[in-house]
Amino acid sequence: MSVTLKQLNLNNGKYMKVNRILFFCLMLVATKSLFATEPLHDELTFEGHTGNIFPSKCCWLKKPDSKKLREIERDIIENRSCSAIGGPVSKLKLENNKLFLTSLYQCGGDIELSEVYPEFTEPALAVWLSGTYYTNLNYLCRNKKGKPVYEFEHTLIVNKGIVTSKTTVNNDKSSCVE
Numbered sequence: 001m002s003v004t005l006k007q008l009n010l011n012n013g014k015y016m017k018v019n020r021i022l023f024f025c026l027m028l029v030a031t032k033s034l035f036a037t038e039p040l041h042d043e044l045t046f047e048g049h050t051g052n053i054f055p056s057k058c059c060w061l062k063k064p065d066s067k068k069l070r071e072i073e074r075d076i077i078e079n080r081s082c083s084a085i086g087g088p089v090s091k092l093k094l095e096n097n098k099l100f101l102t103s104l105y106q107c108g109g110d111i112e113l114s115e116v117y118p119e120f121t122e123p124a125l126a127v128w129l130s131g132t133y134y135t136n137l138n139y140l141c142r143n144k145k146g147k148p149v150y151e152f153e154h155t156l157i158v159n160k161g162i163v164t165s166k167t168t169v170n171n172d173k174s175s176c177v178e
Contacts, residue, residue, distance in 0.1 A: 040106070042054070044093070044135050046094040046152075046154070051136045052135065061133075062129065063104075063128070068115065069116050072106065072111070076088075087106035087107060088105055089104065089105050091103045091105050098161055100161075101126050102123045129160070130159050133158060134156075135156065136152075137152040137153075138152055150171060151170065153168070154166055
């Protein structure tokens with residue numbers, strides 16, 4: 001079976017077109033992920049600095065169950081009222097080695113504790129939180145690898161809302177990209 005040069009060029013042209021289309025599709029997928037909405041993160045305020053708090057086992061802090069909380073979560077999913085995943089999230093403050101829940105937050109703004117947990121006094125000692133948690137407070141910049149650099153990184157060991165151990169790493173702008 002012989003193939004003429006003209007047939008070979010036609011086939012190469014078809015493959016080139018398919019390759020260009022595939023490349024274009026891959027580029028769209030890659031750039032879409034660059035502009036994806038950042039997930040909502042649980043927030044911590046400590047000594048005048050604000051940032052994020054994460055459980056050691058991933059992602060978001062546990063919250064006490066309530067009928068209203070389930071309604072809010074269902075509304076977010078059903079109505080896609082928020083493009084960021086993770087809401088509502090907790091807003092906490094660390095004071096006198098105790099974690100207090102001050103409010104919840106979703107894309108639309110703060111949710112008062114009394115709206116979700118009418119039985120809580122404000123702020124509420126976070127007795128449902130126990131384990132190891134990591135914080136990133138006071139964003140400074142990004143390093144050479146694009147990773148965010150925070151002034152303070154804490155590891156908290158918590159037992160029923162009480163911080164039993166805290167280690168701190170202090171960073172400065174020396175690792176920032178100019």
